Amino acid sequence: MEHRVVGLSGENLRSIPCVLAIASESEKVQAILGALRSGIVGVLATSTNNARAILELDKEREQDA
Numbered sequence: 272m273e274h275r276v277v278g279l280s281g282e283n284l285r286s287i288p289c290v291l292a293i294a295s296e297s298e299k300v301q302a303i304l305g306a307l308r309s310g311i312v313g314v315l316a317t318s319t320n321n322a323r324a325i326l327e328l329d330k331e332r333e334q335d336a
Contacts (some may be wrong), residue, residue: 284311291316300324304332 284290288313290307292312294303297320306312 274281281309281311293317294321297321297324300328302323 290312291314292303292306293316295318297318298322303315303317305322307315307325315322
């Protein structure tokens with residue numbers, strides 16, 4: 272696996288005009304929202320269920336703030 276993984280720093284990612292994130296696991300909704308809030312991710316490809324869960328979690332956190 273070591274030779275098949277590419278790792279980039281946040282600084283490197285910020286220099287890329289369009290960063291696409293692909294996320295499929297429903298257990299990762301909080302991490303996906305964190306990535307979106309970082310401003311690094313420009314496009315997210317995920318399931319409808321994940322998208323709804325992310326929006327709901329974001330709404331809950333805004334209400335708590």
